Structures are given as structure tokens and as C-alpha cells.
Amino acid sequence: MTFATHWQACPTPTAPKHLNATFVRAETATINTMFAPLQNDTFLRACLRESTAHTPVWLMRQAGRYLAEYRETRAKAGSFMGLATNTDFATEVTLQPLERFPLDAAILFSDILTVPDAMGLGLSFAIGEGPKFAKVVRDEAAVSALAVPDMAKLQYVFDAVTSIRKALNGRVPLIGFSGSPWTLGCYMVEGAGSSDYRLVKTLMYQRPDLMHRILTINADSVAAYLNAQIEAGAQAVMIFDSWGGVLADAEFKSFSLAYTQRVLSKIHKTFNGETIPSIVFTKGGGLWMSEMQSLDCNVLGMDWSVNLAKARAQLGATHALQGNLDPNVLFASPEQVTEQARAVLDSFGQPHQGDGKGPTHIFNLGHGISQFTPPENVAVLVEAVHSHSKAMRQK
Amino acid sequence: MTFATHWQACPTPTAPKHLNATFVRAETATINTMFAPLQNDTFLRACLRESTAHTPVWLMRQAGRYLAEYRETRAKAGSFMGLATNTDFATEVTLQPLERFPLDAAILFSDILTVPDAMGLGLSFAIGEGPKFAKVVRDEAAVSALAVPDMAKLQYVFDAVTSIRKALNGRVPLIGFSGSPWTLGCYMVEGAGSSDYRLVKTLMYQRPDLMHRILTINADSVAAYLNAQIEAGAQAVMIFDSWGGVLADAEFKSFSLAYTQRVLSKIHKTFNGETIPSIVFTKGGGLWMSEMQSLDCNVLGMDWSVNLAKARAQLGATHALQGNLDPNVLFASPEQVTEQARAVLDSFGQPHQGDGKGPTHIFNLGHGISQFTPPENVAVLVEAVHSHSKAMRQK
Numbered sequence: 001m002t003f004a005t006h007w008q009a010c011p012t013p014t015a016p017k018h019l020n021a022t023f024v025r026a027e028t029a030t031i032n033t034m035f036a037p038l039q040n041d042t043f044l045r046a047c048l049r050e051s052t053a054h055t056p057v058w059l060m061r062q063a064g065r066y067l068a069e070y071r072e073t074r075a076k077a078g079s080f081m082g083l084a085t086n087t088d089f090a091t092e093v094t095l096q097p098l099e100r101f102p103l104d105a106a107i108l109f110s111d112i113l114t115v116p117d118a119m120g121l122g123l124s125f126a127i128g129e130g131p132k133f134a135k136v137v138r139d140e141a142a143v144s145a146l147a148v149p150d151m152a153k154l155q156y157v158f159d160a161v162t163s164i165r166k167a168l169n170g171r172v173p174l175i176g177f178s179g180s181p182w183t184l185g186c187y188m189v190e191g192a193g194s195s196d197y198r199l200v201k202t203l204m205y206q207r208p209d210l211m212h213r214i215l216t217i218n219a220d221s222v223a224a225y226l227n228a229q230i231e232a233g234a235q236a237v238m239i240f241d242s243w244g245g246v247l248a249d250a251e252f253k254s255f256s257l258a259y260t261q262r263v264l265s266k267i268h269k270t271f272n273g274e275t276i277p278s279i280v281f282t283k284g285g286g287l288w289m290s291e292m293q294s295l296d297c298n299v300l301g302m303d304w305s306v307n308l309a310k311a312r313a314q315l316g317a318t319h320a321l322q323g324n325l326d327p328n329v330l331f332a333s334p335e336q337v338t339e340q341a342r343a344v345l346d347s348f349g350q351p352h353q354g355d356g357k358g359p360t361h362i363f364n365l366g367h368g369i370s371q372f373t374p375p376e377n378v379a380v381l382v383e384a385v386h387s388h389s390k391a392m393r394q395k
Numbered sequence: 396m397t398f399a400t401h402w403q404a405c406p407t408p409t410a411p412k413h414l415n416a417t418f419v420r421a422e423t424a425t426i427n428t429m430f431a432p433l434q435n436d437t438f439l440r441a442c443l444r445e446s447t448a449h450t451p452v453w454l455m456r457q458a459g460r461y462l463a464e465y466r467e468t469r470a471k472a473g474s475f476m477g478l479a480t481n482t483d484f485a486t487e488v489t490l491q492p493l494e495r496f497p498l499d500a501a502i503l504f505s506d507i508l509t510v511p512d513a514m515g516l517g518l519s520f521a522i523g524e525g526p527k528f529a530k531v532v533r534d535e536a537a538v539s540a541l542a543v544p545d546m547a548k549l550q551y552v553f554d555a556v557t558s559i560r561k562a563l564n565g566r567v568p569l570i571g572f573s574g575s576p577w578t579l580g581c582y583m584v585e586g587a588g589s590s591d592y593r594l595v596k597t598l599m600y601q602r603p604d605l606m607h608r609i610l611t612i613n614a615d616s617v618a619a620y621l622n623a624q625i626e627a628g629a630q631a632v633m634i635f636d637s638w639g640g641v642l643a644d645a646e647f648k649s650f651s652l653a654y655t656q657r658v659l660s661k662i663h664k665t666f667n668g669e670t671i672p673s674i675v676f677t678k679g680g681g682l683w684m685s686e687m688q689s690l691d692c693n694v695l696g697m698d699w700s701v702n703l704a705k706a707r708a709q710l711g712a713t714h715a716l717q718g719n720l721d722p723n724v725l726f727a728s729p730e731q732v733t734e735q736a737r738a739v740l741d742s743f744g745q746p747h748q749g750d751g752k753g754p755t756h757i758f759n760l761g762h763g764i765s766q767f768t769p770p771e772n773v774a775v776l777v778e779a780v781h782s783h784s785k786a787m788r789q790k
Contacts, residue, residue, distance in 0.1 A: 198765060201723035205731055248699035248721040248761070250738070287682040287700060304643035305682060326643040328596035336600055343645070366643070370593060 036170035047277035055389035056104035061368030112179030165233035176234030181218035245284015304366030431565035442672030450784035451499035456763030507574030560628035571629030640679015699761030
């Protein structure tokens, strides 16, 4: 079964394409009988640089170990992959943070490494350790054996997307995601996380031809994967270039950015008449702002090292900005959390108001939330972002 | 014994201060009967933005595990600290890379964490692991107990400096160094390396007052430590802000940069009539170029993520630039090493030529050399830097 026919056979929403492909979420949702109409479109509007009544907020890794209820579900599932591959469990944990906090978006519960797993590399997570692959890709033979995986192997992800979107019942939009081609490549060559990226960089510097072949396959796989998530119900997609920042300047452009752009050039910009915003987050990529500005995406994610005022001044209004509180702020007192959240909002400054498009901000952490975070400080954070960003708009 | 009287009692070079405090190395070295005259001043001249016949090159961690002779000496010493605290061993390993490669500078063999060790925190290195401290500084009581250490506890470092300078016999200049106040603070709070800096950032966000107290003590300790190294014979000093890059934008300025500047404001700019250049290297600090430009140092070190052409354009000629080849390039073929070394030189472009001062470049890696590096590729690198940088000057 080819990729295309597989997708034709899938139980994804197939409402007729809206004639006017502009951003008409409400109407489309009515047409689309599979999912409830969206009640809170703040996140999607901010992604598209439209005005909102407050600055939307969600947190990378918001469904995770800092929540007791997550740890309970995780224990029932037996393993991380047991959790990610079970539709009910994945749905349950995705919604857990929304039960506690008035977040403005949900993000699919999954891992960035599902795609290389589907390529046959054998992903596993040992307790207390990071991800590991049973097979690694370090030579010509291993590279030759690589191919865009049959998306049927990732059906569990798409089923989770559809299930979560239904369970959300229109409360907030659902974000799908993938690792970037380069970030997936790092893990595929190293076989695990790394402190120096010696193996993947050795391959990159010694055999750039092989590295480019891996990255081309990764980019095409990620594009197919994100498109399938969109077809299954994802309302926005995010590409995590978690390891782009470890590259040298020239190599970042040719081995990371170029393949992120290849993904962006292949993914759905609209689906079922709805605009599907895309977000690119390069951890440690702050000094390549002007290079990233060339990306055909809607939002650029920033880690905490970036000054949002400077980034906004540099970028103008080509992209919305997402970020960028240091997750470690959440270990301070509630008053300090509030103060730091306000500082991030003030650093971005007044977002676009009124009609048309202009500079907008989506509040987030600069990286994933720590497993040791006190959940009560997350409540404080979300409240601070909502109230301060509303107050800013009154000025 | 106070710090000052201790230093008056030390057997450091005490040649009369040259009346004209400009850069008059050759004459001063003659005055100074303790050390031989300097034969290769390329590195020092480039630090001071003076023209040189070639671009000087040295490598961070050039005396290290990638050399078989280092591993032999290390085995004799029994432990890393056994190596660092023994004057003969420290001298031997510092000179080892110079026996193999025509490097333009030597750097004291030591560790960045000797200062907190002298504060009584108990530094050790387990085989195959990073540094560990027996005591940590995480609360008010531990911070209250901190003080600038008696420099007598670091006498082994200053003895090594004098011994190495003598053994160098004027071949190339000797660089002394220290960790930055912030980087030392990271280890003092965390007790070891960290992947998320949760403990030190928790303290910083919760109790900025305590963090500032630690950093003030660290800055004053580092200044005393570097001054003592200069008095013992170091001809340039480098501050390694290895963990400055993990900070958020505002916190980098107040918790890292401000204390690096405090050190710089207190260290000898000249000694015995010789100008003592200072280098600041912030790993991951490329996006704070304009902030770092305010530092009262001679050279800014850059990691590989920085585009040297852009950095030069941004900085003008206020500071010499040092860097920035990705150490992983040294795992490629000799031809590729040569090509990448040339690309770094070409990226900086033609350095200042003729009289006066202008933009200059000191070639280095963007971080320490890997223990797995084939030494023959280091020979290729040094040759490529020397020959290509000479050829560039003929254009």
C-alpha cells in the first residue's frame, strides 16, 4: 500500500474543502461534523498575527511528569511508549493539564522520535534515562537502508490526534508536532542523546553526502507525518529543532535550516478550509534570527536567551513569536513567577490590536517544563499571563 | 597572614616597573632576569590588535587526553588533581602539545574549579566523570561561610605558572586562566555539572541576594587568583564563562557579565612593564555580542555558532576575536580539516596589517578539543592556519 492510498483509506475528516480558503474557523468547524466548533481561538489567531483579547499561553511538555495524575497514568501504561501508543492513555494525559489550568492550546502527547522508530530503529526509554535506539545509522549501508516509513506504522499517533481533538470538544486547538530533520538525524546517528554530538558531527563533516541523504529522507518523512497529523485533526503543527543550536554557523544553514524549510514547503497550509499555522522552535537558535526569518512558517519559537524586544525589532512582523520564560523560574515564589511572567510580556511589548495583521506573541516557556515543577506555580503563571496581557491591552 | 602580605612574601618576579607602560615586551624580558626573552610574540600582538605575519593559533584544552604522552603522565600522577597540583607534572603536560605542534601559545594546565576547591568545597574527579564537590552552597548558612580563599592554598597553581614559564624558555607566551564567577557559582551550587542548572537557577530566581553574594566573592577571588598568576609569570589571562550561555537574557547581564566585568576591573592590565591581555570566552554567548563589547578585556572568544564575519562587522575593532572551529571538524579527513580551517580564517577575513591597531584574529577551536581527536589532524590544522593566514596577508 503506498503512502497516498493509505491516507485515502484512513478515517480522517473529509469535509468538503471550503471555497474561500481564508481563516474561517467557525464556519468550517460547523461543516466538519467530526469535531466540535472551536470555542477559544486565541492561540490560532495569535499564530496568524491577528489581534486577541489576551496573550495565549501553553507550555512545552505541559502534559508530563510534574503532574501526579500523569505519573499515575504512566504507571498504568507501564512505559513511555506504552503511554504514547495507547490512544486512550495519550488522550487522557494530553487533557490533564487543561483540567488544571486555563491553557490556550493542547499539544499531542507523543515523542519527537516516533518517526525514526517507524523507520525500524527501535526506540525505547529506560526509566530515568533518555531515549535510546536499538539500531544506529552511521555508515553507508545503514543510510542506504533508510526510507520514508510507511505511515501505517504511525497510525497510533494519528488515532491519538483524532481522539484528543474529539475529547477536547472544541475547548482549545490541538497542536501536532515532530522533531526537525536535523534533530531526528542526531538521535539516529548517536543512538541516544549526546553531550558533544561527536558521532553525528563526524559523519556530517566526513561524509556530508550521507548526512544530506539522511536529512532528505527525514524531511520527507516529517512532512508526511505532519500532514497525516493535520488530516487526523491537528489544528497547528510545531517542528522542534531541539539540537539545531549545537551546529556551527554554516552547518546550521545547510544541515538544519534547509531541511526544516523542506518540511515547511511540503506541509498543508490549509486543511478543510482551515489555515494550519506552523511553528519552528530552534533551541539555541537565537543568533540566527535573520536566517530563521526566511522560513515559510507562521511562528518562531525562542528560548530564554533571546531578548523578545530585540527579536521583535529585528523581525518586524513577518512571524509571530513564541516563548520564552526560563522553566526554572517556576521554582521561585508565586510573586516572583508573576513578576518574571510580566517581564516576558513587557519585553515583547504591546501586541497588534484591531484588524489586519501585526506583531503577536504566544507565551510559552523557553524549553520544556521540568518534572520537578510545583503545579501550583503553573496556575500562578497562566493567571499572570492572562491578567497582565489583558491589562497591557487597556493601556 | 593577609592576602596582600602573602603576596609580598611570594617568590614572584619583581623586576622594576618599566617607566613607559606601553607594549615593550622585548626590553622588559631583558630586564626580567627570571624568564627568557619571548621569541614568538604573535599571540600577544594579535591580542592587542597589532599586526602579525600569520594568525596565531592555540587550542583550548590543548594539553589533554587526546595525547598519549598526556595519558602516561596522568597515569603516573594517579588522579587529575594529582596532576594539577604537582609542579613537575603540570609543567610536563603543558609543554607536551608544543613538542608536537608549532602552537603560538601555551596555557597553564589546571582546572577552572581550583578556586572553589580552595574555598573548602572539596573538588574531586572520578574516572570517566566530570568534577564533583564534596560540599555545596545552596542556602544562607553555606553562603555566609564563603569567603575569598587564602591564595596560599592555590600556591601549587602559581608555582606551576612560574615553572612552566621557565620551561617554555621564551618559546611562546603562557596564558593563565580561571572560570568566570558565574561558572564557578554553577558548580558550587550544583555540586557537579548539570543538564538543566535547576539548582543554581532556583537559588538565583528565589534568592537573588544570595546569588549576588556568591558571585561577589567569586569575582574577588578570581581577580586575586588571576593577579597572582600574572605575578607568577602568566603573560595573558583568560576567563572561561563556560555556562554563561545557559542564562536568560536579563540574567546573563546581571549574574554573569557584571561579575566578569568586576574581575576585569580588578586585574593587572600591565605587570613588570608588560601589557597583560585578557580574553573572555562565553560559551553560547554569541547573541550577546553587543553586551560583551562593553567588557574591558582585549579579546572575545567565540564558539562555532558565531559567524566571525558578522561578529567583526558588529564589533568593529574594539576587541580581537578568538575562535571558532567546531572541535568535531578534527574527526574529518586532513583535506577537510584544512578546508574548514581556511573557511574560519576567510570568514574573519584579512586581519589588520601595518602599524597601529585594527581587527585581529586568534585561531582556536570553539570549545575544548575532544579526547578522541587524532593528534595528526591537529598537526594538519596548525599547518593550515599558519600557511593560509600567511597567504591571505600577501593578497
